[in-house]
Amino acid sequence: MIRIQNITKSFGRTQVLQDVSLDLPEGGVTALIGPNGAGKSTLLSIIARLAPADGGRVSIDGLDAHQAPSADLARLIAMLRQDNHLTARLTVRELIGFGRFPHSGGRLNAADQAAIDRAVAYLDLAELQHRFLDQLSGGQRQRAFVAMTIAQETKYLLLDEPLNNLDMKHARAMMRLLRQISQDLGKTVLVVLHDINFASCHADRIVAMKDGRIFATGTPRQIVAPEVLADLYETDIPVHDIDGRRIAAFYD
Ligand SMILES: Nc1ncnc2c1ncn2[C@@H]1O[C@H](COP(=O)(O)OP(=O)(O)O)[C@@H](O)[C@H]1O
Ligand SMILES: [Mg+2]
Numbered sequence: 001m002i003r004i005q006n007i008t009k010s011f012g013r014t015q016v017l018q019d020v021s022l023d024l025p026e027g028g029v030t031a032l033i034g035p036n037g038a039g040k041s042t043l044l045s046i047i048a049r050l051a052p053a054d055g056g057r058v059s060i061d062g063l064d065a066h067q068a069p070s071a072d073l074a075r076l077i078a079m080l081r082q083d084n085h086l087t088a089r090l091t092v093r094e095l096i097g098f099g100r101f102p103h104s105g106g107r108l109n110a111a112d113q114a115a116i117d118r119a120v121a122y123l124d125l126a127e128l129q130h131r132f133l134d135q136l137s138g139g140q141r142q143r144a145f146v147a148m149t150i151a152q153e154t155k156y157l158l159l160d161e162p163l164n165n166l167d168m169k170h171a172r173a174m175m176r177l178l179r180q181i182s183q184d185l186g187k188t189v190l191v192v193l194h195d196i197n198f199a200s201c202h203a204d205r206i207v208a209m210k211d212g213r214i215f216a217t218g219t220p221r222q223i224v225a226p227e228v229l230a231d232l233y234e235t236d237i238p239v240h241d242i243d244g245r246r247i248a249a250f251y252d
Helices: 040-047 070-074 092-098 110-122 138-151 168-184 196-202 226-233
Strands: 002-011 014-024 028-033 055-060 077-080 156-160 188-192 205-210 213-218 239-242 245-248
Touching (some): 002 040, 014 040, 028 040, 028 168, 028 196, 040 077, 040 188, 070 077, 077 138, 156 168, 168 188, 168 196, 196 245
Antiparallel strands (some): 002 014
């Protein structure tokens, strides 16, 4: 389980996380939603130790995330960042191979190659695996970065807006994949989503953040509700029941 206790974080004078506490139980897909600037990316980065907190504590399976040896942490938790900048000219397969670093230490053995093959297949990248990243569309590149994260084969997976740039087919496939790896492989997935309908249809639970705080947590049925969404996003969002799911309609 991931236990987040009293995390605070400021940039300059702006406090972007205010005493955030949250327990994420093992297994399942948790969607993290909320308006721009709510602190979602900052919280994910702190959980994965990509950024320091000012106060508070994160523990993952009892391991202090900010004290544990980084190699131990890297075998337990992987994170897809919202903005991936790469200057090196790499192929898709080489990038995915980076995900194996905590296991391989830089020398890929047969087990690492097999894990790379699995990630290539999961993300539908077989035909693109020898292309350079700068020869890909935004959505193809996004899938390559997700494949790298999955190839790390950690128990916990944090994904910051993995649906960015994806077309409908690949967005749906991505959400099905996240559900599948949580169900079949017992992974615990925490995923930042902007499309609350994907959260509604695919997540086991939803955590909503606003103004650096946890605003609400619950099942999709509890969170994808007009009274919750109106306060969360400060705009009226009608919600319809379609085929037993709550679907927000906000395109008018
Ligand atoms: N490196 C940084 N320096 C200064 N301010 C930052 C930095 N990163 C994020 N912020 C600010 O922190 C707040 C939360 O940002 P973020 O965690 O990215 O929100 P979200 O992912 O929910 O959109 C925003 O107001 C953002 O401008
Ligand atoms: Mg963000």
